[in-house]
Every structure is written in C-alpha cells, then in structure tokens.
Amino acid sequence: MNRKEFILKSCGACLGATAISGLLSSCSATRFTTGRLTKDGLLIDAKEFETNEKEKYRLYIIVRNEELLFPVCVYRFSETDYSALWMQCAHQGAELNVAGDYLQCPAHGSEYNNRGHVTNGPADRDLRTFPVIVNNHQLFIDLRKV
Numbered sequence: 326m327n328r329k330e331f332i333l334k335s336c337g338a339c340l341g342a343t344a345i346s347g348l349l350s351s352c353s354a355t356r357f358t359t360g361r362l363t364k365d366g367l368l369i370d371a372k373e374f375e376t377n378e379k380e381k382y383r384l385y386i387i388v389r390n391e392e393l394l395f396p397v398c399v400y401r402f403s404e405t406d407y408s409a410l411w412m413q414c415a416h417q418g419a420e421l422n423v424a425g426d427y428l429q430c431p432a433h434g435s436e437y438n439n440r441g442h443v444t445n446g447p448a449d450r451d452l453r454t455f456p457v458i459v460n461n462h463q464l465f466i467d468l469r470k471v
C-alpha cells in the first residue's frame with residue numbers, strides 16, 4: 326500500500342468511526358424504557374428524565390413496550406407538566422421519529438409538535454395523546470383511549 330492509498334483508507338476509517346460515534350452518541354441521548362403496563366395505562370418513574378447533571382432533565386423519553394402496537398413519546402415541560410404522544414402518524418399510520426422537540430414521519434414528511442399538534446402535512450389531524458397524572462414521582466399515562 327502506498328502513502329496515498331494509506332491516507333484514503335485511513336480517512337475512510339476515521340470518517341466511518343466518526344459517523345458511528347455520532348450515531349452512538351445520538352442513540353445514547355434518547356432514553357428508552359418499557360414502563361410498567363397496568364390494566365389502564367403505563368407507569369413510569371419520573372427519575373427516567375433525570376440526567377447526570379443536577380437540575381438537568383431529558384426533553385423526552387420513549388416508552389417502547391412489546392404489548393403496545395406503537396411507542397409513546399413522553400415530553401417533560403416541568404415537574405408537573407408532561408405530554409404523552411402515540412407515535413403513529415395520523416396520515417397513514419407510519420411510526421414517527423423524534424427529532425428534539427418535534428416528531429417527524431419518515432413516510433411522507435408530516436410533522437407534529439411536542440404537544441401532538443400537526444404542524445406540517447400531509448397529515449391533517451393531531452396525534453393521539455393521553456392524560457399524564459403525576460403522583461409521588463410516578464407518571465401514570467392513561468391509555469384507556471387507545
């Protein structure tokens with residue numbers, strides 16, 4: 326291998342490592358939990374939103390439970406204010422991706438804000454949302470309307 330080949334291969338490996346590292350860091354930024362499914366909904370410990378930094382909280386967590394057809398994205402606005410969004414697009418039912426404070430559909434590009442309101446079509450209605458009751462550092466997401 327000559328010097329030029331070495332540099333090209335090395336840089337390719339570096340770029341690959343950088344890309345993988347970026348993916349891993351973005352994956353590690355998203356918190357997933359199964360929650361605990363009860364007869365009427367999901368229970369989540371509010372500590373799921375805590376980070377290693379004091380007084381810093383995750384913007385959202387994703388509850389992915391094999392008993393549910395779609396995940397639920399839970400946004401934290403304050404200690405007592407959360408939203409719980411069913412991650413199924415209101416257009417044709419694709420599973421949504423979370424991109425910070427909004428959700429985006431990979432199928433046709435619809436977007437929803439962190440309260441579940443559609444902000445960009447083709448979807449023409451909001452996401453399903455669920456009441457979140459905070460009690461003693463536990464969140465209860467009422468799924469009875471699924």
Ligand code: FES
Pocket residue numbers: 414415416417418419430431432433434435446447448
């Ligand atoms: S299924 Fe989501 S925009 Fe079409």
